[in-house]
Amino acid sequence: MAIRDVLKMGDPRLVAPARPVEDFASPDLGQLIVDMHDTMRSLNGAGLAAPQIGVGLQVVIFEVVANPRYPDAENVPFTVLINPVLTPLSDVIEEGWEGCLSVPGMRGLVPRHAALRYQAFDASGQPIDRSVSGFHARVVQHEVDHLHGILYPMRIRDLRYFGFTDTLFPGQALQDD
Numbered sequence: 001m002a003i004r005d006v007l008k009m010g011d012p013r014l015v016a017p018a019r020p021v022e023d024f025a026s027p028d029l030g031q032l033i034v035d036m037h038d039t040m041r042s043l044n045g046a047g048l049a050a051p052q053i054g055v056g057l058q059v060v061i062f063e064v065v066a067n068p069r070y071p072d073a074e075n076v077p078f079t080v081l082i083n084p085v086l087t088p089l090s091d092v093i094e095e096g097w098e099g100c101l102s103v104p105g106m107r108g109l110v111p112r113h114a115a116l117r118y119q120a121f122d123a124s125g126q127p128i129d130r131s132v133s134g135f136h137a138r139v140v141q142h143e144v145d146h147l148h149g150i151l152y153p154m155r156i157r158d159l160r161y162f163g164f165t166d167t168l169f170p171g172q173a174l175q176d177d
Contacts, residue, residue: 002035003042004053006101014102015149018051018058020083024125029059033080033123036061045101046073047139049146052102058083060143064135073135081128084120084144088113089131096138098152099165107168109161110152112141 007014021029032055040048040061047062063078092114099107115133118140122128132140142152156162 002031002038004035004039006039006043006048006052007054009100009103009151009153011102013054013056014051014146014151016051016056017149018049018056018147020058021121024082024121024123029057029082030123032057032059033061037078040101043101046076047143048101049143051146051149058147060084060140060147062139062143064139076136076139079128080123081118081120081140081144082122082125084118084140084147086141086144087117087119089115089117089133094138095157096135097168098138098142100142100152102146103151103153105164105166106153106162107165108153108156108163109158110138110142110155111157112138112155116140118144 023029032050036048036050036053039053046064047060050057050059060081061079062076064073064076093111094114095109095111097107098110114137115131116137117131119129153162
């Protein structure tokens, strides 16, 4: 088990595009996924992208099961996506509050596609093809943005809806991001 340091907004590695994974049999890839999982869980994250721990590869993980940072979110099964491609399923855009382990203590109202299809490979190199909506779709878009050097504040339309979690949601038991 290795819990890695999460890079914070302002680190240039977070805005660099990630490279595709080419070697699915690499022991380094397996260890990266284990480290990402341990890091995400230790911080109550809903997801984590490899660039957030300083690894410039197209790998994301996510899972939501009774997450204290997102108390109203539906459960999302643990998923590893390698070299993901997203395709919106409609033009419907929904705004929702997001936080990020790389932008700790803050939240913002972010527009995202309400439904999408994601295609990728799992940790074994097997194809994944799913259509999702709701919070699941939001989490996937947020994490895949990291692979393109995009942090959620870059997507906020109105900065009046971006601020510190404890100020935006006073008295709520949301943990720092």
